[in-house]
Amino acid sequence: MSLFSIAPSTPFLLCLTDAIMDGRLLGGWERSGPFWLSDVSIIVPTQRARQGLAEAFARHPDFTGLLPDIRTFGGDEADEEPFLPPFDAPALPKTATGLQRRLVLSKLVAQWAQSERGRLAFSTPPTAAEIFSMAESLGQLIDDLTIEEKTPADIRALGEDMAQDLGEYWQQTLEFLDIALAAWPALLTQDDRADTATLRRIRLDRQAAAAQYLYRDRPVIAAGSTGSIPATARLLAAIAKLPRGAVVLPGLDMAMTPATHEALLDPESNPHGHPQYGLAHLLRQFGAGVGQVTELCKETDSRTSIVNHALALTRETARWAGQRPAPSGIETAFAGVTIIRARNEDEEGRSVAVAARAALERGQSVGIVTPDRNLARRIAAELKRFGIHADDAAGAPLFQSPAGALARQILNLVAGSCNAVDLLALLRNEAALLGRERGEVVRLANLVDLGLLRGQRPAPGIAGLRQMLAAHLRDEIKHPARRLTAAEGVAISGLLDDLHAAILSLESVLGSDQIDAGLLANALWSSFEALSLGATLHGRREMADWAGQMAGLAGEGHRFAPFGLDGVLSALMTGFEVRNREERRRDIYIWGQIEARLMSPDLMILGGLNEDKWPGAADPGPWLSRGMRIAAGLEPPERMQGLAAHDFAQALGNGKVIVTYADRVGSSPALPSRLVQRLDAFVGADATRAMEARGAVWIETARRVDTVEATAKIHPPTPNPPAAIRPRKLSVTEVETLMRSPYDLYAKHVLRLRPLDVLGDDPDARERGTIVHAIFGRFVQEGHDPVAEDAFERLMLIAAEEFGGLDTIGERRDIWLRRFAAAAHQFLDFERARAANVLKRHAEISGRWGLKLAEPFRITGTADRVDVLADGSLEILDFKTGSPPAPASMRGFEAPQLPLEALMAGAGAMEGLKAAPTSALTYIKIGLGPEAFKPSSFALPEDMDVMALADEVGRRMQGHIDLFLMRDTPMPARLMPLKTQRFSGAYDHLARVAEWTLVDGEEEP
Incomplete structure (x- = not known):
């Protein structure tokens, strides 16, 4: 039996090529003539190894031009013919x-x-x-x-x-x-089908049975497999028994003692996560020990021995003190190893990218290995910053590909009844063409956004959008963000028609009570094709393959209600990958662990060495516990951790290696992989610090990529438009804006900018407050008596009409209406308690007050309530769904709205109200609970009554108007910011407030 091994520190494919070319693996086979190499058969684990081996032969100085027969274990059916036995075999079942x-x-x-x-x-x-x-x-x-x-x-x-x-x-x-x-x-x-795993086992067993007849005395070499699949192990054993058969193992620990070998076979030692576990079992199946294996290329690197000791079985770690080399030996062995300990995944990906770029500039090849697909995509994106397009060999899940993203957007659009956010997200997708040029779709999307959606709530579906479009063209929409022309309306109507035709079948499917996966996929693919007509879309071929398979399975599987469809689509697309088919550069690769096996680039980068990533978590799945799997004769989940450990040990044998991990993954702290922790513990803190010091260079370089060396102090904007174009009219609420941030008035009145409503915004507390104000206002304006027996019923009728404007979200409307009933009782109780002192109520009363300044100036406003009291004075009430101003702001003349309304009422500037002094300013909290409808009086400064306060506020207001609106004075932003405000102002982004303010704590200018 011919058993060999190639150490991790030796480039596997190059060593294998040399050993074949010089005859060491050929058992004396004649190497004369131009065609001798074509008589040699080689079996390797992966297609990538197959290609790499062919390239290694092509570069060999003695290569004559004819390659050996290179195949993969259990390869595709097209690769099977040479392996078939010389006797008739039954046809294989079809693949399920x-x-x-x-x-x-x-x-x-x-x-x-x-x-x-x-x-x-x-x-x-x-x-x-x-x-x-x-x-x-x-x-x-x-x-x-x-x-x-x-x-x-x-x-x-x-x-x-x-x-x-x-x-x-x-x-x-x-x-x-x-x-x-x-x-x-x-x-x-029943269907004459078999699972892929079953067919692979049958093929491997046929290869094993055919080996003695097929190869006879010709050389055949099986290289690079650990024999983790029993059928593969049988094929390896059959090849090893051939006259010129040879098995080349990857990275067998040649220093393994018989006792260690026995321990790896003993389940009580919990050896499944050990890197040599699979090879130990394979040797036992051969009936061989380590002593019967020959090192194919001489091992000269001590790093492999150190790594093997570091990853030893738990019981052998007690011998570490005697096994650890001298510090100088460790330093020499790990001189080519670098550790990048990044703060987070972003920094890790960027550090890998800059290290890879530096290696490429030196003319070196780079292999980046990681089981973390998110990190792989992050690294690929970072490399593109340097113009380096690296191929991620593992590909991307179809669900997350551009084609999958479009399919999800279509599904969300139909499931969400064409709500605003989903509609715009789909139209903004570059692949959503609907048979048009991309520029035309962008133009129409902008018109739909500003003309139909901003500040509006169309009824559900395409029908709701059409109704909104018709109302807009009839000029029935108040204050749209953009007024549409008739021609634009026609163009939008055509877009909606095509969109409706594209999603009609999917709408029909999702309108059913129960659907099946095949029906869903067929309708989704139909919509996908119609929407992406004419678009070049990465993943379209794989999407078509998935849809084709699903179409053939119509009616199969669980029937379900059409809810949570994004998760359903993700589950149905599991296993479908989108791989890059473009020609990329051949000196840098991003590999998964399987693709990286047997590869030996100049620089090997091992990324994502965090616990539960490399190795992954030992999850037995939902059907059997770990103990149940072992009792049934199955390998425990730690077996996959053993394979991951073997991959780590193999890759660490490369001449130049960078190991990376992050201290935080997502928003949570993270631990380095147990493999890294084991290595750190064995080599010691000094060696670890030296490796991390080499990695710190790349971390620092990565941080400098986005670092600005010199920064200029940013000052708040101070526009200074001519006084002639500044406003000559303010509302009472804008007076406070003038005091706190004149820049906002500049943006609003001089630049004439208005903030856009949030797209698809749900009704919030502010809108609820507006509706409640309108209900209470109408109750008073219509002359209803709060003391009357039917007062509650009348108030609820008004509420039903006002909340009726929320027809598109009926469930929320009904909830708000039910909650308002409690507020209605409190409102009536409040009014009845003070009815004896109120002669007349005025609600939503408007006012216009002219000031005698250098130029005519008007103050306007609408008071929630102005009540005439029994003594002839006025009480001005402000109903608040939020919190009233702080007492300090009131006393500091920084809450001018109610005092200015008092001045307007005193000047006879309120419609339908005779001039009269105000004796009380009152805030009323609207809501539920014990604090609702409790009056809160305006906090007056000492020795001041309401009218004295109002006069002082008026004087200060006129001073601000004179300074900022009547003169060429700069109009700064956040002149007197409200410290309790925790939300951005409407124009803060325009003023770039975040660039010149401190947002933490109270340290604001």
Whole structure:
């Protein structure tokens, strides 16, 4: 038996090529003539390794031009012919796709979840998305059984052997598994189909059976596999027994002792997460030990030995003190290793990018390996800043691709009845063309945005948008953000017609009470094609493939109500990847762990070395616990951690390596991978600090990428327009704005800028307050008596009319109306308690007051309530859904609205009200609870009555008007900011307030 190994520190494919070219792996095979190499067969784990090996042969100085036969384990059907045995074999069953299995199993999961026993297993009924995800997990369990050559009977036996140890939940789960694991194979047999894992096992076994007949005495080499799949291990064993067969293992620890080998085979030692676990089992299947394996290329690097010690079994860590080399030896071994310990993922991605760029500038090749797809995309984006387009070999999930994003936007649009945000999001997508030029779609999207949606609430669906368009063209919309012309209306109408035609089938499907996945996918694909007609869209081919498979499965799977469809789509698209097909540069790659195996670039960067990322969390899935998996003969979830550890050890053998991780992932603190922690603990703090010091260079460089070396102090804007174009009229509320931020009046009245309403904004407390004001105002204006027996009924009738304007959101309207009933009772109680002292009530009373200044100037305003009291004086009331001004602001003459209304009333400037002094200024809190409708008097300065306060406010107001509006005086922003204000002003972004103010604490200018 010919067994070999290539150490992690040796470039695997180059060593393998040399060993074949110089005959070490050929068993004396004749190497004369131009065609001898074509008689050699080589089997490698991945297509990427296959390509890399071919390139290594092509670069070899003795290469004559004919490559060996290079194949992959269990390759595609097109690769199988040379492996078929020389006797007739039955035709393989057709492939059952993962999507088909997911749908079929989802029906079983749903039926179980709805059964009496199944309902006990869930705290809440599972959603459709959760059912499809559970079906995918169940399919993975079926694959595990197939790969590890177990049967449903092994799962069934758990219920018998562990009945006393299992809780009610697991017993219920086993009952379901007994049904599901029998039903799926029966369906496959009925349709003459088989799972992908089953077909791979059959192919591998056929290859193993055919090996002695196919190769006879010709050289055949199986290289780079750990034999983690039993069928692969059998093929490796069959090849190793051939006359000129050879198996080349990746990174076997040649210093492994027989005791360690035995410990790796003992489940009680919990060895599954060890990097040598799979190779130890493979050797035992060969009936061999480490002593029967030959190191193919001489190991000269001590780093591999240190890494193997650092990742040793737990019980062997007690020997670390005697195994640790001298500090100088560690320093030499890890001179080529750098650790980047970033503050967060953003800094990690940028640090990797700058390190990779520097290597490329030195003419070196770069391989970036990470299991974290988000980090991979982040690194690719950072590299583009330097004009480097790196290919992410693992691809992106279809759900997150540009094609998937468009599909999700279409689905959200229809599910949300064409609400404003979803509509604009779709029209802003560059692929949403609807058969038009992109510029035309952008123009129409802007018209729809400003003409139909800003500040408006169309009724649901395309019909609501058409109604809004018709009302706009009839000039029935008050103060639209943009007035549409007749021609623009025609163009928008055409856009809505095409959009409606595109989504009509999907609307019909989502209008049903119950739908199935195939029906949903078919309608979604129809809308997708119509909307993206003429667009170049990355992922379209994969989207079409997914839709085609779904179309063939119409009627299959769990039927569900059309809710939570984004999660359903995500579950249905699981397993569909979008890979880049463009030609990219060949000196830098972004790999997943599988793609990186056997690769040896000049610089290897290992990214995302955080716990639960590399290695991933040991999750046994929802169907079996860890103990149940082991009892059934399945590998525990830590087995995948062992493979991840082996990948780490292999990659760390590269000459130049950068290891990266982040102290924070997302918004949470994060730990370095246990692999990094083990290595740090073994090599010691000094060596770790040295590696981190080398990484600090890249972190500092990354931080400088966006750093501005010199900053100029930013001053608040101080526009100084001519006095002649400044306003000559202010409302009472704008007087406070003049005092606090004259810049806002400059933006509003001089620049004539108006803030746009938030797109698709839901009614909030401010709008509710406006409606409540209108209700109380109408009650008074219509002359209703709060003391009358039918006062409450009349008030509620008015409320029903005012809240009726929220017809498009009826559920919220009804909630607000019910809540208003309590406020109505409080309002009437408040009015009745003071009725004896009130002669007449005036609501929503407007006023215009002319000032005698250098030029005519008017103050306007509308008072919520002005009541004439029994003594002939006035009480001015302001109903507040929010909080009234702080007492300090009132006493400091910084809350001018009510005092100015008192001046206007005293000057006879209020419509329908005779001039009279004001004796009380009162705030009334509107709301629910004990503080509602409790009057709060205006806080007066000492030795001042209401009219004296009003006179002082008026004097100060005239001073501000004279200074900022009648003269060429600069109009600064935030002259006297309100410290309690926690929201941005309407013009703060225009004034770039965030650039020249401190937003933390109270340190504001």
